[in-house]
Amino acid sequence: MPLKFELCPGRMIGGSNPCFIIAEIGQNHQGDIEIAKKMIKMAKDCGADCAKFQKSELEHKFNKQALERLYTSKNSWGRTYGDHKRHLEFSHEQYRELQKYAEEVGIFFTASGMDEMAVEFLNEINVPFFKVASLDANNFPYLEKCAKKGRPMVVSSGMQSMETMRRVYQTVKEYNPNFTFLQCTSAYPLEAEDVNLRVLAEYQKEFPDIPIGYSGHETGISISVAAVAMGAKVVERHVTLDKKWKGNDHEASLVPSELTELVRSIRLVERAMGTGIKTMLPCEKACHDKLGKSVVAKVKIPRGIVLTLDMLTVKVAEPMGVAAEDIFQLVGKTVTEDMEEDDSVLPEVVEGYCKKC
Secondary structure (H helix, E strand, O other), rough: OOOOOOOOOOOOOOOOOOEEEEEEEEEOOOOOOHHHHHHHHHHHHHOOOOOEEEEHHHHHHHOOHHHHOOOOOOOOOOOOOHHHHHHHOHHHHHHHHHHHHHHHOOOOOEEOOOOHHHHHHHHOOOOOOEEOHHHHOOOOHHHHHHHOOOEEEEEEEEOOOHHHHHHHHHHHOOOOOEEEEEEEEOOOEEHHHOOOOHHHHHHHHHOOOOOOOEEEEEEOOOOHHHHHHHHOOEEEEOOOOOOOOOOOOHOOOOOHHHHHHHHHHHHHHHHHHHHOOOOHHHHHHHHHHOOEEEEEEOOOHHHHHHHHOOEEEEOOOOOOOOEHHHHHHHOOOOOOOOOOOOOEEEHHEOOOOOOOO
């Protein structure tokens, strides 16, 4: 069974624990802290386990030229890319304010640390776990520093190969046993043909001692629900209050009604997964009693006759006789009472018949 561990205080993941659902607010808040708070509350109201943001220390994430390049996209919040990112970046004090608000609302709060200094800040404010974005999944100095801090880690794997993910596993495992990989494809929105849900099974084979999850950028919820049916123990989806807002992520994000339905559907699938043990269930008894078939006499059978298969058939019978699956056990056994054609063959009239034999 996959490893289980405490991802957040009092909240285990892996094994038979419920799927942990992350509402990725990211930077869909438009740089407005009041919108960010509304989105935290929305995530809680929709049933998500965690509201997640993205934290950057811009001069540590980007080099000077990247920040100074002109940014003329329809999604731009400034003349340069640096101006754009600064508009969307909350200060340390604002992060503390959002964290406090999430605590008041009653939902776990964390962020992807988009560079090493951001991770230091997130560690300082005591987030329950570190989220590693796909763009840092092959950043091995970063991964090692995160792992050494001892907090649980959720690692997305977009844009990576299995060979790289094996290295990620070895790097993190050396310092920290509590982590999970999320299958992810870094495209916004993501086409179904590029989701590659079969990677979930490959991860489960390659890394059997860690929980596996899914981070989705597709439209709708069906694929994410399918991921849970395939064993995903963590699901992360971007969320928004309006898909028409400025920003690259909104089109691939879930509005509140979709997030609510995602949570409902995941919990429904979890109820439906069962134990894997195939047996007749108590809920089936009424149908079995009404329509279950049993063995009846195909012809008149006198007392003392040794049964042959051509004397027997299977029907819905009243009263219910020997179970249909046991018909071959009756062959060669002697009947102790006379039976008319179409009579139920009852266990007590067949010498030597034993249901459990």
